[in-house]
Amino acid sequence: MEASEHLQIVEEIHGEARRRKLFFQQCTDDALMERQVTVNGRHLLSFSSCSYLSLENHPALVQGVHDAVDRYGTQFSSSRGYLSAPPYEELEARLSQIFDGHALVVPTTTLGHQCVLPVLASEKDALILDHQVHQSVQVGATMARAAGTRVEVVRHGELERACDLVARLARRMRTVWFACDGVYSMYGDLAPVRLLQQLLDIAPNVRIYVDDAHGMSWAGRHGRGSFLSRMPLSPRIVLVTSMVKAFAAGGAVAVFTDxxxxxxxxxxxxxxxxxxxxQPPMLGAALASARVHLSEEIVKRQNELRDRVDLCNRLIKEAGLPLLVENESPIFFMRLGLPRVAFAVAERLMAEGLYVNVSIYPSVPMKRAGIRLALTSAHTPEDVARVVSALARHVPDVMAREGLSRRELDGLFEHAVPSESLRSSAYERAPSRRPRRPxxxxxxxxxxxxxxxxxxxxTLWNGTLGGVGACSWDAMATAEKLFSNQREPQHNWKFWxxxxxEQNGNPVCVTHFTQSLNKDDMLMRAEVSEAVxxxxxxxxxxxxxxxxxxxxPLSEGNHIYLDRRGPWRAALDWMLHLGHEQYEAAQANMFMLRDMPDGDVEMDAFMLDRGFVKMPMLDSHRLEIHWKDENELAATLSKRKRQHLRLQIDRAALFDVRSHGAGSDQRQPLDAAEQAHLWRLYxxxxxxxxxxxxxxxxEDMVAAFLASPAWEVVTLRLPASAGGPADGLPIAWYAAHVHGEHYAPFLCGFDYRYVLSHGAYRQALYQMVVRARKRGKRVVHLxxxxxxxKSRFGTRAIKNCIYAQVRDHYNGAVLREIVAEVGVGSAPPASCRATEFRQDSVA
Incomplete structure (x- = not known):
């Protein structure tokens, strides 16, 4: 997906949330007092604050800010590479005491990850990301990848699969890092510490990297955080956490044992x-907060919050609400599926004076939206009962209006979180706990x-992929021969x-991979490509x-046979793993699944969970041949399209149409001079x-097509008496893949002198349709x-997409600079343009 396309999706969905007054709102209070806010003239009880212990108005923290400002001013404007303000030394000492490790204060968690990851992980190391690890970690991982670190992604709901990946990489890399959140900010699930311990047990060079920004303060000794309360700090763990949330100050801290x-x-x-x-004001607040954390007061506040969390868990369970995860976290996520369902519930709660967070794409997958509640110790038991009661009234009603069942929700959110995360150690002690799924x-x-x-x-190959694009068994044999031992690197391909x-021999997944050199601007607008x-x-x-x-690049279509009745997820994971192995071995810049059917929500979620970006592709055109002759075809068309067809039928009398090659039913010869002429037309x-x-x-593709039983070459000649060339050479031609019931014209060539004067392009399209019928095919792929x-012949447009991973964004950045230089304005979408038929190759 191009940046503009991704931004368009985000802008559209966030714009809708803003129109509903759920996103990008402004508080208008004269003074903010913990859980109450005023928005659009309405007083609301807020459940959106991440200040889980409500320390932001603590007298000691407020005084700490005043004292720091009085002593050091509003800022100390110097890089820490030169000088650090006086409070830093004491703050890092107190934080080291809190964590029982060695603390380093960093400006923010985002910058903290950018400090730590590129230093700890180099080209000798591997970094495996839980795909739902916080975006700030992924930014740091991108920087590490740019320096050579191998980066892999595993699906959050199937982290068990990480064990095999870690084991393989641990044998080859200096260090294998596994990065996760201590508490996941949207769903509220906790890091699966049993699985993490299993990862550490695989090999001594495996380490864990944790972002515990949402776990800080409300759990653990001295408030060292949720993660360290369940998995103690060790030499193989590095933790980065926030001082902006429950710590109620500013900045972040990275914690090491070394x-x-x-x-x-x-x-x-x-x-x-x-x-x-x-800066000094926040350093003062952080110092004061650290003193609170090292006192008994922190235990009292933790217990107050825990009481609210336990009450909320109990009330939600009694109400039968679709809570995703029940644990000791103050974050509660109600599963609602589509964004519009979450919008409707949030609007109803706001009408009752309750403000909750809507979790939507891109924070969560498109069909895993929901309502996110964040509790703080400032919320009273009455506040908790009030919001749960409102949810209990409105969630079932909105789901009923949307026709959304609990069973559907279960399906949408299946494997949304690791099975271990469905119950935490604290949750195991609760008699009403949700049972862990095996x-x-x-x-x-x-x-x-x-x-x-x-x-x-x-037989197996042709039965699964033979009718797709141009990749029948014989077509692949032709491609292997054609794209080897060529002079130019872009013409030398590798195939897998x-x-x-399954064990019974039934194929679940069949595909082939090609490694080839491709243009990065292949999907850009024509003006940009001209500049490139x-x-x-x-x-x-x-x-x-x-x-x-x-x-x-010599085929088109969805090149993955996938039997969705079988264990397709496991099979597709295997396929992706094998593709990734080739991707890494070749150090390729992109891993791409070509021309997949658009609108496959299950596949979209599957691929997103595995770190693939979805990009739109041009529509493809398919014509079902259920008519006996052109008259019957005309009867299926509108009046205007019938007129167009009649014109092509009449013009056909002017052309001499011949079929050539081993895949032809006529096999008329073409000498070397004619083959060279076809190449020039192409x-x-x-x-x-x-x-x-x-x-x-x-250039030798024409000879390869002629020799292949998978291809037919069709030429159109225009006699000199009809205004054609005196030499009698073709003025147009195309090559079509022929297999079973499918006829797929793939590329073509034209003498442009005859495109407008004699309608050579339109006549070529007509002849493709006619040839498919004459050869007894049921489907012609245009x-x-x-x-x-193409639509004038009654074709059906098929929406396509691509799923892709890119190793780095350098070439994309260069391309964006060229876009800026070209200054390309708005252009109509490709579906609105009528252009000459051209070679259909990689997209």
């Missing part, structure tokens, strides 16, 4: 050297990986074939990257059409682009 490790981060962490420090083991699968199609069973079966091509005149491989993709199109910008195919022209 003082040398702390000093390495202090001296080498970028934000420690180049970012502003924590971990579901994946069914045993048989995996075959081949480097050539000749090692794959022809994956067949995953100007630079490629000097640097042929400018803004080009090695890509691992399902399918290949280049006419390839160099003109930049909407889907790809590298040109090699590919992407030229939507209007």
């Amino acid at each position: 003082p040398q490790e702390r000093e390495r981060v202090r001296m080498c962490g970028g934000p420690m050297l180049f970012s502003g420090p924590l 971990v579901t083991m994946a069914a045993p699968l048989m995996v075959q990986v081949s480097r050539t199609i000749h090692e794959v069973d022809r 074939y994956v067949v995953i079966r 091509e100007a630079r490629r005149a000097r640097q042929p491989h400018f803004l080009s990257s090695e890509v691992i993709m399902t399918g290949s 280049r006419n199109v390839a160099t003109r059409k930049r909407r889907l910008n790809v590298y040109e195919l090699p 590919g992407m682009d030229a939507d209007i022209e």
Whole structure:
């Protein structure tokens, strides 16, 4: 997905929340007093504060700010690489006492992760991210990746799968880090400490990196946090936590057991050297808060909050509300599915004077929205009873109006959190606890990986993927031969074939991967690609990257056969793992699943959970042939489209249409001069059409198509008597993949002198349809682009998308600079343009 497309989605959904007065609102109180706020003239009881112990108005903290300002002023403007303000030394000493470790104060948790991760993880290390670890950790991981760290992502709800990944990497890397949250900010589930201990037991070079920003203060000795209350600090754990939330001050703290490790981060962490420090007022507040944490008062406040949490858990359970996780966390997430359901519930609560957080995309997956309650020690038992009572009235009613059942919610949120997180140690002591779901083991699968199609069973391959794009068994044999031993790097590809079966031999997942050099601007607008091509005149491989993709640049369509009746998730995970292995071995810049069906919500969530970004793709066009002749086809069309068809039928008499090649039913010969001419006509199109910008195919492709039983080459000649060229050479041609009941024209070439004067392009489209019928095919695939022209024959537009992972964003940043230079204005969507048929290659 391009940045603009992602931003459009976020802007739309956040804009809707803002219109409903749920997001981006302004408090108008003269003075803020803990749990009460005034918004849009309405007094509201707020359940959105992360100040879980309500220390923000504590007299000692307020006085600490005053004292610091009086002594040190409003700021101490010096990088800590040079000088630190006086309170830092005492603050870090007191924090070290709280954590029983070595503390380093950093400006924010976000900058803290950017300090720590790129220093602790280098090109010798691996970093595995829980995919729901806080975004600030992911930013730090991106910086570490840029320096060479291997970064992997595991699904939050299936963290058990991380064990195998950690074990493999631990044998090859200096250190394997696993990064997670102590308390997850949206769902409120706790880090699965039993699983984390299992990870540590795998090998001595495995370490845990924790963001416990939402766990600080309300749990643990001296308020050292939820995570350390359940898993003590050790030399193999590094923790970063916030002083902005329950600690009620500013900044953040990174905690180490090794003082040398702390000093390495202090001296080498970028934000420690180049970012502003924590300023004196917040240093004063933090010092005062640290003193409170080291006193008995912190225990009293923790107990007060725990009473509220226990009460809320009990009332929610009695009300039968769809709570995702029950534990000792002050964060409660009510599962509601679609954003509009969460919006409706939040609006009803606001009408009753209650403000709650709506959790929606991108904070949570699109169909895992909900209501988030945050309790503080300032909330009274009456406050807790009031909000739960309101939820108990409105949640069931809104769900009924939306036709949303509990069973559907269970399905939407299945595996949303690790099974261990469904109960915490504190929760295990509660008699009304929610039972832990057993971990579901994946069914045993048989995996075959081949480097050539000749090692794959022809019948199995053709029965699963033969009708897709241009990847039948014979087509792949042709591609392997064509894209090897070529002069240009973009014409040398590598192939891997994956067949995953159940124990009974039934295929669950079948695909093939291709490694090839691709243009990074292939999906950009034509104006941008033209500017990039100007630079490629000097640097042929400018803004080009090695890509691992399902399918290949010589095919189109969803190249993954997936039997959703079987253990498809386990099989798809295997497939992705194998693709990732090739991705890492090749150090490719992108891992891409090509031309997947759009609108598959289950697949969207599956791929998002595995760290893939969804990007829109051009529509493809499909025509079902259920008519006997052109007259019957015309009867299915509108009046205007019938007129267009009749014109093409009449024009057909002008053209001499011939079929060539081993895959043809006529096999008329083409000599070397004619083949070279077809190549030049193909280049006419390839160099003109930049909407889907790809590298040109090699010149010997025409000969390869002619020799292949999977391909048919069709030429259109225009006699000189009808205004055609005197040499009698073709003025248009196309190559079509032919297999079973499918006919798929893939690329073409034109003499543009005849496109307007004699309608060569439209006639070529007509001949594709006619040839498919004459050859007894049931489906003709007309590919992407030229939507209007293809729709005139009654095609059905099929929405497509891509799921992709990108190693880094450097090329994207360069491309954005070119976009700015070009100054491309708004342009109509591709579906609104009528353009000449062009080669349908990688998207």
